[in-house]
Each structure stands twice: as structure tokens, then as C-alpha cells.
Amino acid sequence: MSSSTPFCQAAEHKCRPHGRQGLRGVVTSVSMHDPPRLQAAAAPAGVALSAGRLLHLIRSESGVTRAQLLARTGMSRTTLTERLEQLTAARLIRESRSTDPTGGRPAKIIEFDAADKVVLTIDLGHTHARVAAVSIAGVPLAATEIAVKGRSPSELVLAALIKAAEEVLQRCPGWEVVGIGFGVPAPVVQEGQTHWDSSPMRGWSERLISDTLQGRWPVPLVLENDARALAIGEDSLMSSAESGVDILLAVKFGWGIGAGVVMDGHPLRGSTGAAGDIGHTRVTRDGPRCRCGRRGCLAAYASGRAILRQLRHRRVTSLSDVVTLLDRKDPEVTATVRRAGEAIGHVLGGLLACINPSVVVLGGLLGHHPLVVRSVRAEVKSSTLPRMIERTSIQPSRLGEDAGTIGMARLVVRSLYSPEAVDSRLKLLTE
Template sequence: MTGTSPGWLLQLIRSREDWTRRQLLAETGLSRMTLFERLDALFRAGLVHEAGAAGPTGGRPAALIRFAGQGRVVLVLDLDHHTGRIAVTDLAGRSLRERELPLDVAGPPESVLATVCDAGTELLAAGAGETLAGVGVALPGPVSPATGLLRPATVMPGWDGFPIAAFVASRWPVPVLLENDARAHALGEAAERPGTTPLLAVKYAHGIGAGLVLDGALLSGFDGAAGDIGHIRVSDDVDAPVCRCGRTGCLAAFASGYALLRRRGVTPSSSDDLAARLAASPELRDAARLLGRTLAGLVALVNPQTIVLGGALGRLPGVVGEVNTAVRAAALDRLTGDLEIVASTARHPAAVGMAALVAGHVYAPDAVDARLMG
């Protein structure tokens, strides 16, 4: 049914807000009877509605057909190393209500998830007239695209194979999607810059991760580990620092916020204000230059149009400047001549990215068709 089904028609309607029946007939090539049958199914399911009249056409005003997205929300559970950011958003990722709370993501998964789910329950209860479309969970670890499970993650011992989606779905019987936090961050940054491609986004805070968006599609990699740049080995020196992954010489062991605090004798925690502690430090400038040299290799591989630096450390002007200088010094001029390297301006890009993933999944043509047939 792909290409002619109600789900496919809904995807087309969602692509813009000013469709009329005549325009849909011209765009789809469907017969009048078939189009009206498809629309009728979508109307009965509450997925589309008439939204007033189109502009003057010289005859009887044509009714606009729009996606019925009002009141449909996404719950986003964004877990960082030491912080949980819980948000209720609309389908475009605009925050309606949110809360931030301290947590230790290395703790038992049942306890950590119960804490953020309780916060999510409170936020959802504060709304009125809303329908929960799905839940997006962003995690600081690799998520397998084949199984949807978290793969072994250095900062999340004990989470490997834990049924996160099933645990969350036991609270809310809606689709639950998992994604790596840095990749969700990248998808949100791409939404802030439509048409920018390829876009490489870096989340630089306690850890270091990245995501690549190409023509609107997020690169997950063969087994869900794309973007794990913190564990690129940048030194073979015998005295190189030991990384939390157990190896020596990883980028994260030199440059992550976690590593920089540990070298100061500070135990990283949810109370860290990384920007306040590290912004003026020479250690952070050195770390930013090392990050820039590492990113230069990625620039040579994917030739991005834009690099967006986010996270508590990544968006600092001094970090952006050092990364910019290091990338341009290490990569060829023809790769960097038109390259933008900018600080993130998005408040919560991972929430925007997770909302996009959830909405794309819930309203995918096959999912809509299955719901209508059920």
C-alpha cells in the first residue's frame, strides 16, 4: 500500500499546512474516489481536520486539510551523566513543561528510570487536554538500531541489555524510542538549521559525543555506536591517562569535563557547573585544541557544511574559538573554506531530536496504516 495508503497520504499532509483536496489530487495522482476514501479514514481516526478556507480562488472557498497535531505531546527523558532533563513537548519538540533533576546514571537502572518516570508523570499530570503520542529516551551510551537495547556503555555499568523501553512502556502504553544523547542532540541541532547538510554536532560536557545528520537522516552506524568520538585514541604515549573504558590515550581521558575535573582532584557530580569551574582554565583551552584536531579528521571524511558545538563546555566562546582554529590548521583549506563552526543556541536540542524521532515513528506510513487496519 506504500505510496497510495492513508498513512502515506498523512505523511504528505504533514509536510506542509496548506493543502486543499484539489491540491492533494494533483500532487498524488489518485482518483477522486480513492483520495476521498483515504481522507475519510484519516478524518475518522482523528488524524486530520479541516482548518478553514484557503485563499480566494474566484469560486467556492476550498477547505484546508491539516494534520490534527493539536494536543499531541511527547515525553522526553534525557539522561546525562549526572542530570536528568525531563520535558513534555509538542510534536515539533517545543517545550511545554520541563524539569531538571540530579541523578547518577551509573546507578541501578530500575532506580534511575523510576526517578525520571516519576518526574515525567508529574509533568504530564500538569497538562490538560493532551494526548501522549510516545516517549523518547536519550542515553549517554550506544543504542543498537537492530534491538533497540543499550549496548555496553562505560558510564552505565549494569544497563547492558536492560529492557529500558519495556520498563518505560509499563508506565505509559505508547511507543518508546531510545537514542544516544549526542545523536539526539545532533538531530535537534539539524532541526534548528533546516537545509544544512551534512551537519556534525558535538556534545561536549562531562563526556564527548557527536552525531552526524545527512539530508535530514541521522547516522546511527552498523551497531549503534556512530559518534562515539570520545574513545578515539589520540595518544600512544606510555604515560597517557587511563580512560574510563579501560584503555589509555582516549580523547575523553584527556579532554572530557570528567577528566578535567578529576585532574583537579574533584569528583564529578550533579552539582558541577562545568562552565564556571573550567571556562577560564588553560586545561580547557588545551582540551579544546585536542578536540579540534580530532574533529579535523571527521571533516576530511564527511566534509560537513556546519559543525555545531554544544553542551556545557562546547558552547563556551573560548572552546568554539580554539576548536575553530585547530580544525582549520589541521584540515585542508578546500574542506574548511566554507565550513561554519558555531556554538549551539538551542536550549534543549536533545528534546527536539527525540520529539522528531518519536513523531517520525508514530506517524510513519506503515504505523498509521497498521493502526487504521486494527
């Protein structure tokens, strides 16, 4: 790699440790628990909960006593004690403060042991990547961003990401990495079924990512589409607020345009992992050529890449330049971005009519800008029947750059501590 032409460069003023207390305000209130419909219920008569299912129940509570677990599960005291000893030995639960005494010996509270455990997240975009360490509770502790140049070889990008991750983790001394979440601008169906044929990820593979990252940190790895991760992060905030959101649609509007749909806390991926890939919705049969090879795609009209192409005569070279000129109310830039917002709103109008979400969140470097939010709202309102959107809120992202980070961490935590994963881990420990 030539020192004169680096493919990745650390972004200035982007590395910022949040400290053990986490971010102030909205980020500290996200939910990392599974949706209510997945919470553990009492075991059928005569059937004891597995250790994994018992942990699932403990995680769904803010604190529970042994007596309460006995009552809720119907397990025998001996079996419950055995399960709790397994979970304690694996550092998955701990007994902490006592409950207020009501006479006699006070009962200890059993809690999920989240102390000093972090998830390493990597949100890889078209032009930059964000690397962060996130606590099990969903609080970003430290983060940095690096610029990624065009078609840099995947091996070199991964090497730069590992270096950035090591620097981030140095700000969390004593914390243990328990999982890795990797967000990619490509369709993801499920583990082992990742589609890499989209132009931003050509030359990449799931095997390459897993071998490289798990060679450095031998912990579970979860891959997810970047826009979908953003949606999951925003949904975690809504879940914490108990706002009754059943369907959330999030749009990531930056260099590209993508969307994620979360229904009852679970991401909608589709049969090929392409659910939410609205950037390749055809607006017209002609028009500018898209990177996919067709003409008239939404991304060819309205993506950040398209906006920079339209403004190249102004020597606008980055989306940060676009945002700066928007804030200065530059007439030409404002008109260009407004048209992009209207195009996105037009496509969303049809999507909203199909899924009728409770909330639409606009994120990404351009998506959360007030001008874009206003443009999208106005176009959706003008192109959609009122009864289809009368209970739909269209709003900017509240988590900002942390949305994808928190979404990936939430997926990792859900995968790591699922009943099946916990039972498998405990089985290996006893063999």
C-alpha cells in the same frame, strides 16, 4: 532507598513550563517534518496512495485542499474521500479554515491534526537527566532536570524519571502522550539492536526501559544515542532555516565527549551504532587511563570527568563549578579547558577531512562555551588543510539544553507518522 543518600535529586530552577505558545525565539522554528527526499510524491499511474502515504503528503504541506490532493496524487475522488475519512476518524487530520473564495463555494483546508498531542522525552546523561514534554510541532512545553548519581540501580533511576515525567505532564493538562523518546549515552544501531556494554549503561537493557515506561504510558518508544539526538535537534533548526545543510556534525561535550552526524536529515549510526563515539579516539599510546581500559583516549584527556580530575586539588566538584570559574576567567581553569578544546579540535580535524560537513555544532554544558568554541576552531584551522574546511562553519549550539530534547521528539514524530506506521495503526483500528 535511603532518604539521606538520594540517588536522584531535582535540580533547582530547572523546572519551567513554556506554555502553549512554546519557547520564544529560535526553538519555535524547528522542523519536525521528514527530509524533502522522503516526502510523498504522486502515485504511479493506476496506483492509489495508501492512507499513510497520503498523510505523509499532507504533513509535508502547510495546508492543502481536496482538489489539490486529487491533482497531486491522481487518485479517484471516491478513494481519496475514503482515505481522508480513515485519517479523520483516527484524529490524524482535520479540515479547518476555508481558502479565500474565488467565486462559488470556498474550499476547506486539510491539515495534520497536531492539537493537544505531546511527546515525552528523556535525555539521560552521565550525571543528570532532562525530562520534557514536547508538542508535535517541536516546541518544548515543560521540562525539568534531575541529578543521577553514579551507578545507581537502573530500576531506581527509571522510577525517578517516571516521577519527574508525571510532574512535567501535570503542567500540560489535557494533552495526550503519543510517544516517548529516550536518549542514552550508549551506542544505538536501530530498534532491537541497542548496545549496552559501555560503562555508563551497564545494568541497563532496552527491555527494561520499554517495559517500565510503556507500562506507565502504553505508546511507541524510540531509543537514540544522546549525542546523535543533539545532532538531530540542531539539524531540525537548520532544516527550518532552509540553509542547505547537507552534512551536520554535532559534538556533545560535558561529562563525556560524543558526536552525532546527520546526513540529508538522517542520522549516521554505523554498523554497531558507534558512529560519532569520538571520546575513545586514541590521542596517544600512553597517557591517562580511560574508563574503557585503554590509555590515551580523548575522553581521558579532555572530557568533563577528566577536567574535574585535573582540578580536584582546587575542590572543583561539578561542571557547573568549571563554567562559573571560566566565566570569572580563572587562569588555571581557563588553561585546563583550553587544552581540552584543543584536543577535541585535533580529533575533529581528521573527522572533518573525512566527511567534510557544512556545519559543526558544539553543544553540551562545556561545548557551547565561547572559550571551547574558540579553542576548537583554532585547532581545526591549524591542523586541517584549508580547502577541507573552507565552507565549514564551527559554531555553538543554538538550541542549548533543548537540542537533545527536540532531536528525540523529532525522531518519535518521524517514527509515529511514517506511512508504514500509520497504515499499520489504521489496519488495527478496522480489525
